[in-house]
Amino acid sequence: MRGSSFGYLLKSGFKNLYHNRLMSAASIGVLVACMILIGGAALLSLNVRNIVGVAGEENEVVVFLEDGLSQDEIEQIGISINKLGNIEDVDYVSKEEALKTEQEKEKWGGLLDGLSEEDNPLPASYRIHLVDITENKLIRTCEQLAKIEGIEDYNAPYKEASILTDIQNAVTLVGFIVVVILIVVSIMIIANTIKITVFSRSKEIYIMKLVGATDTFIRLPFMIEGILIGVIAAMLAFGILWLGYDYAIQAVQTTTSSWLSITSDSLVEFEDIAAYLLGFFAAMGAGIGMFGSVIFVRKHLKV
Amino acid sequence: MIEFNNVTKVYGNGTEALKDVNLKIDKGEFVFVIGPSGAGKSTFIKLLLREETPTKGTIEVNGYNLNKIKRRHIPQFRRSLGVVFQDFRLIPNMTVYDNVAFALRVTNVANRSIRQRVPYILNLVGLASKARNYPSELSGGEQQRVALARALVNNPSLLIADEPTGNIDPEMSLEIVELLNEINKCGTTIVMVTHAHNLVSRFDRRVITINHGNIVSDGSEWGSFYER
Numbered sequence: 001m002r003g004s005s006f007g008y009l010l011k012s013g014f015k016n017l018y019h020n021r022l023m024s025a026a027s028i029g030v031l032v033a034c035m036i037l038i039g040g041a042a043l044l045s046l047n048v049r050n051i052v053g054v055a056g057e058e059n060e061v062v063v064f065l066e067d068g069l070s071q072d073e074i075e076q077i078g079i080s081i082n083k084l085g086n087i088e089d090v091d092y093v094s095k096e097e098a099l100k101t102e103q104e105k106e107k108w109g110g111l112l113d114g115l116s117e118e119d120n121p122l123p124a125s126y127r128i129h130l131v132d133i134t135e136n137k138l139i140r141t142c143e144q145l146a147k148i149e150g151i152e153d154y155n156a157p158y159k160e161a162s163i164l165t166d167i168q169n170a171v172t173l174v175g176f177i178v179v180v181i182l183i184v185v186s187i188m189i190i191a192n193t194i195k196i197t198v199f200s201r202s203k204e205i206y207i208m209k210l211v212g213a214t215d216t217f218i219r220l221p222f223m224i225e226g227i228l229i230g231v232i233a234a235m236l237a238f239g240i241l242w243l244g245y246d247y248a249i250q251a252v253q254t255t256t257s258s259w260l261s262i263t264s265d266s267l268v269e270f271e272d273i274a275a276y277l278l279g280f281f282a283a284m285g286a287g288i289g290m291f292g293s294v295i296f297v298r299k300h301l302k303v
Numbered sequence: 304m305i306e307f308n309n310v311t312k313v314y315g316n317g318t319e320a321l322k323d324v325n326l327k328i329d330k331g332e333f334v335f336v337i338g339p340s341g342a343g344k345s346t347f348i349k350l351l352l353r354e355e356t357p358t359k360g361t362i363e364v365n366g367y368n369l370n371k372i373k374r375r376h377i378p379q380f381r382r383s384l385g386v387v388f389q390d391f392r393l394i395p396n397m398t399v400y401d402n403v404a405f406a407l408r409v410t411n412v413a414n415r416s417i418r419q420r421v422p423y424i425l426n427l428v429g430l431a432s433k434a435r436n437y438p439s440e441l442s443g444g445e446q447q448r449v450a451l452a453r454a455l456v457n458n459p460s461l462l463i464a465d466e467p468t469g470n471i472d473p474e475m476s477l478e479i480v481e482l483l484n485e486i487n488k489c490g491t492t493i494v495m496v497t498h499a500h501n502l503v504s505r506f507d508r509r510v511i512t513i514n515h516g517n518i519v520s521d522g523s524e525w526g527s528f529y530e531r
Contacts, residue, residue: 004414019396207392210352211453212382213409214375303354 009217013224023197024229030193031233031288032240034186035281038179039241042277043268045175050266052167059133059157063145064123066152067095073150074124080148081126086141088129098122123152133157135165187288194292198222202300209303219297226293230285238278245270304330304461304492305351310360312346320346322516323360328494330460333487335503336496338513344496347513348465351494352386353377365461382410384461385454389469391446393438393453399425400434403453410457424452428482444475451482455491462486464495468502476502 017024063081065074074092081090093101099120103112115121130141138161145154198205208218249267307326313319320343328334338344349355350362353369362369365383372380393402404421412420425431428448438446447467454462464483468476480495480502487493497503503510512520 005408005411008408016396203392204394204396207394208405208409209378210354210381210386210392211406211409212378212380212457213405214378217409 009220010224013221016221016225017228023200027193027197027229028233030189031285032237035237036241038182039277041178041182043245045171046268049168049171050268054266059160061128062155063126063151064153065125066150069150077148077150084141084144086131086137088131091127093125093127095120095122095124133161135161190288191292195296198296205300206303215301222293222297223290226289227286230289231282234281234285237281242270304328306363308361310357310362313358320516324518330492331490333493333508335508335510337503337510342513343516344513348496351463382457383459384463385459387450387454387464387467389466391450393446393449395438399436399449402449403456406453406456420456424456428452443471447471447479461492466497468499
């Protein structure tokens with residue numbers, strides 16, 4: 001094929017988009033609607049997952065230190081813990097502080113009254129907040145903690161972690177299923193739209209065949225048109241979703257409802273996933289546009 | 304140029320459109336094909352264009368054996384002939400110029416020659432001033448002349464016209480056939496299927512009459528079912 005032919009076919013793809021603007025608008029509209037639904041469902045499940053994670057951050061791992069360590073050794077342990085990764089913050093609680101805290105407790109505090117600092121039975125400890133306390137991460141961090149010299153024992157919220165992990169897994173699974181269903185439904189709707197679009201131009205295809213156009217020559221403008229429709233729809237859906245999402249976040253952050261405002265710190269920033277979303281939309285739009293037109297034009301090429 | 308040997312065409316629903324037809328049209332001839340509705344004229348055209356294949360028998364057009372031609376060679380075959388239809392079959396969202404140029408573009412002709420050839424042909428059919436118009440802005444006669452320009456722009460050796468005057472008023476019809484006559488004088492073979500026997504009688508040409516799927520007469524004399 002000549003270069004000038006290719007240029008011509010490219011141009012006619014653009015032209016057709018404009019000439020069939022009613023059908024183009026309909027296809028773009030359907031695509032945009034489907035993409036917004038898919039993107040919205042993905043954002044929602046991502047956020048629910050994160051909010052559930054907030055609950056976990058309140059849980060801490062307590063590491064008890066061996067007695068008789070020097071101040072240097074204790075500090076060294078603190079540094080080792082901080083190096084582990086998955087550590088949000090670390091608080092040191094000395095033997096004295098531990099004793100004082102226990103003595104001040106209303107219920108059984110009196111039992112420890114007579115104890116002096118020399119025969120304090122309570123160990124010094126590090127209280128550690130983890131970044132991620134889902135089951136696997138927690139177990140891994142604890143294994144690493146156990147290897148640090150000078151640590152006698154530790155206390156980890158395994159039960160909470162396992163519940164939390166279950167909830168997060170469930171949310172992820174449900175979100176995934178919803179998105180997959182939406183994608184399947186979208187593809188069916190879009191396929192129908194393309195079918196109608198191509199059908200409305202079957203006469204045009206027929207004429208081209210009678211004049212002696214090869215299949216490629218007929219198909220290429222349709223493919224270009226399909227890709228264009230897909231890309232335009234992707235940009236529109238992306239923009240609308242961005243605006244809508246930012247608006248929704250703002251509404252949550254300024255709300256007076258207390259439980260909603262707690263979650264506001266853990267909401268997903270649109271900018272964080274913008275690139276993925278745009279990439280997915282563009283690939284989906286261009287892919288559907290291109291393959292859809294290839295498949296449905298083929299039927300009309302048998303002249 | 305065109306050769307039908309014992310051609311029979313039976314459609315899927317059992318309709319026998321053509322029965323054992325033998326026919327030969329030579330290079331440079333001008334042939335009218337007439338017959339009532341349902342006689343098999345449309346099937347005849349469809350077979351000529353390789354839109355349909357015969358159930359029995361062989362067809363040869365422009366040196367292509369249409370029984371054996373490979374699918375990917377069909378476009379090439381179609382470029383070797385020009386076709387004009389009753390309903391013009393212009394592409395509605397292309398200008399007159401682009402409709403004609405399209406027939407050249409599909410054949411990979413360079414832009415430079417397209418720019419020379421299309422205005423020349425449009426001038427020939429008297430539509431140079433309408434180049435930028437869309438088909439819907441033209442009269443039936445004008446649209447048919449655009450279709451004719453498109454059929455001729457490739458310089459085909461064979462021109463097939465399927466009731467080209469069916470949707471045009473009488474004066475315009477005469478003009479179209481006279482145009483075809485001129486084209487024929489330049490050496491192009493012309494096969495024109497028509498209902499308009501007043502036109503046929505004006506030109507002293509070979510007339511093939513089809514009825515009930517058979518050729519009932521062939522020559523300058525008319526078929527028996529038309530009363531003169």
